[in-house]
Amino acid sequence: MLRKILVTSALPYANGPLHLGHLVEAIQTDIWVRFQRMQGHDCIYVCAEDAHGTPIMIKAQAEGVTPEALIARVAEEHRRDYREFLIGHDQFHTTHSPENQEVTYQLYRAVRAGGHITTRSVRQAYDEQAGMFLPDRYVKGECPRCGTADQYGDSCESCGATYSPADLRNPVSALSGTPPVWRESEHYFFQLGRFEAVLKDWLKTGARQSQVRAKLDEWFEAGLQDWDISRDAPYFGFEIPDAPGKYFYVWFDAPIGYLGAFRALCKQRGLDFDEYWAPGSATEVYHFIGKDISYFHNLFWPAVLHGGGMRMPTAVFVHGFLTINGTKMSKTRGTFITARRYLDLLPPEPLRYYFAGKLDSGIDDMDLSLDDFVARVNSDLVGKLVNIASRCAGFVARGGGRLAATLPDASLYDEFTARRTAIAQLYEAREYSTAIREIMSLADRANQYVDAHKPWALAKDPARSAEVLAVCTQGINLFRVLMSYLAPVLPQMACAAAKFLGDPLSDWNAVAKPLLGTPLGKYEPLATRLDPKTVAQLIETPAAAAIATTQRQAGTDSKAAQAAVATTAATIQDFGKLDLRIARVLAASFVEGSDKLLQLSLDLGGETRTVFSGIRAAYAPDQLVGRYVLMIANLEPRKMRFGVSEGMVLCASGDGPGIFLLSPDAGAEPGMRVS
């Protein structure tokens, strides 16, 4: 039965580049879409740029460009990154489009006519200098609970307290630095609570992820609150109809961007919008999202659709986050790997394969371990999979370049093709990791087959050339089945293999019939090994790079590496990786529970850092306050029992006792670079 399916992945926000976290989702979605198409289903994949909101407006101002120019530029970068990762969107649109405005107004008017909108006055921080209301994240101050400085207006990073900007002590606007004033303004609210029953029914439909369901139950229990969907001018977005000076909150028209993008596609292709979105539609609609936006997609979004007279999604597929080498992505650690950085160094398919090998239908986080990445890709893709074709192709070429007319081991071939139903179910259920395991164990079987029949030995006897061809025909056919199974993950390699095989590999069930008697194209390497050195370059902090260089020079033993630092010549580039700065000690104190450390608060010229330094034996805290010191400003932050140390203060020491702080000559100011 032919299915009509519409699939989306979450809209990337137009204020920054794509990173590998975005790609987890895009790759998960793209594999699913390509798989559905191989099944012969009509599967459309749309996405769009999430282009509205205060952050975009501010960023554009800061860059001295219009928001339109900013989002156009970023969208182009995003488009290019997706394309190079072989993400096959049918449409990549933008929420700042006439189509999206049209659908947004349509839904809003319907929701309002249904009585689901209410208004209420809201007291909010207002920046008089900037002339605008401030979102929570744009108000900073001291945490009302623990007093930590420089916290956002919604929660404290230090103690985890959540509160509103009005609760902050000594609040200031992040835009102008002036204290905000509090003003009342009328806001529009979507009454989510009116949809509780509808949503609960909707969530019972289809197979939902248990963890997601548990979270939703929690939210239901807490009670569904009205959702503030309006923002005051100035705002970059759509003005609310009949409400001058009021704009739709970016999160209102962002999911509607799925519809806007699809409507634009309908215009291009002459598709029927209502066939997909009218209530009771028989088509399937799926959203792939990260778990951070589950609330929006499982509550607000279906409620808006329902209230707006449209159908709700068939299901929302939630995935976890990406960590790098076991920890979360971090700019200071250099593990914030952008799509562009990856693409500048490596081809896309190894990462697609690696992610596929770890993705399942759960919402657990996934780790990209760089060592594992190299090992996995080189072993599976090159050593096992491609090797099958590579080791057979030569014999076929020498035997006339044409596959034999029959398979010597039809039952082995049937075993391979018989797995296609089970593997298809795994793809369908988004259990890619299990699918990949299955496929790779078949690849092992294929290599075992070739090994057992030793075509290279047979080839020594010219009289047995038919046997050689037969064995290799078997091998090539097993390879073809495997490549077909992997085509959703590795579209480019499948395409190259298709050229070699003279068979399109575009139909999931085509492998039911083996490829016999047909000529083979010239064999060219289908994948190359990853170089660990190149992969290591994905992570690039200046400090990490310097350490990596030292370790490479000194061997793997890190102790040896440390000892070798003094004797190994450093290049000027190595030195340039260290960001040495002048800092002034603002405060110093003993650290309870440590007899070596002092906690220092350092002024870096506009920035304050906390550093733990093992100089207690040599310096008393009050000796240090006001002193100028040298620090490494880009040292990887280190979590200690007492807190996070964000740098290192430089001291001299010798074999004997004594630690001696370094200081600049008079005239140096905090923040100055040392070179």
Add this chain to the structure above:
RNA sequence: GGAAAGGUAGCUCAGCCGGUUAGAGCACGGCACUCAUAAUGCCGGGGUCGAGGGUUCGAUUCCCUCCCUUUCCA
């Protein structure tokens, strides 16, 4: 602060409802082979299944406490 998921061989991970000697891939050691991008095949070493309690004839698997990691909180 509230909550969720995870903690199984050096690494990345499988292990359904509790039950005989806990698995795979990679890495490591040995052997074989040489067609293949030093690829492949065979054999092997290696785990007190985060810690401590409890339930049970029996727990990696259930319950409690603690520790660690990641994440979410409209």
